[in-house]
Amino acid sequence: MWGTPPLKLKVKQKVFSPNNDGYKDYVEFENLYQSQEKVLSSAVEIFGNDDEIPVAAVQVEDLTKSVSWYGAGELMLYDGVYKAKSYAVYRQGKSFSNTQEFEIDNTPPAVNMSAEPKLLKPGMQEALIIPSIISMSAIDKNGIDKWQLVVWDIDKKIFYTASGKGAPPDKFRWDGKGNSGEYVNTGQIYYYAMTAWDRLGNKAQTEPQSQVVLLKEIKLTYSSDALFDKNSADVKISAYSALKSMKKVLEKYPDSEILVAGYTDNTDADSIGTSLQRAEAVKFFMSNLIGIEESRIKTEGNGDMSPIADNSTEEGRAKNRRVEVTIKSTIYK
Structure with a gap:
């Protein structure tokens, strides 16, 4: 209105969900007054489909602070886009702000x-x-x-x-x-x-x-770097506790077939030989140190076939150097 200072409205959160879960439950409005000291009263009005009749209004108690609206109104407010407009009352009349749109979304995924x-x-x-x-x-x-x-x-x-x-x-x-x-x-x-x-x-x-x-099966994967020294197929003493932990799993399936498969990265010149030797070393450990019947255990060396990571990086190559122990359930059969 002519003769009253201009008023600008900002919406700080364009979408909110007034479902009382404590997370993004309200929309926040900020009024920018040009002559704040002359304002007698102010409010933000919320409009739905009807641009003339507000569905809710929020009184501004402190002109220096933003005001929050938690989605309450006289009518049930459904999901959708709403409009907000502020007004400020002066002695000489009312100022109205620009219109801002925001959205209510209570719909779950x-x-x-x-x-x-x-x-x-x-x-x-x-x-x-x-x-x-x-x-x-x-x-x-x-x-x-x-x-x-x-x-x-x-x-x-x-x-x-x-x-x-x-x-x-x-x-x-x-x-x-x-x-x-x-x-x-x-x-x-x-x-x-x-x-x-x-x-x-x-x-x-x-x-x-x-x-x-x-x-159907349980697959236990062990890093070759943890089990063996470089260029070695002898299980390190420090790896014994890690390998012994498989005993508890194996004892639950006393009739199961077991496959021990060795893998290397792509830098080993004798990848098939190295991977098979390491698989055989784990088989020996299982049979002689944790008491698994040798006839149940099969071995294979797969070299650098079936990589699980990128062989172009050291991190990837380390992941590919591994021994997999697969326990095949007889109950599934």
């Missing part, structure tokens, strides 16, 4: 999860084979902040968790190992679900699924 492979035999309950590939998705127009996968045991106690920032991976491989380091008990029922939070704190969880699990 759309989430989905499935796990494969499954085994279904006549007269038997469908079972999930472990290791398994868990497919996950979470979609939200304002982006995904974080995700969490939880597996519970038959007593509904948390057995395993995995989490990350941003959207969940499309494919997540789970080897059946729990948070304690123990593996699943094959033939038992487990439950699993995935939760995702959007960037405003809205969260959604997939419907928990119950599944009998069958452990």
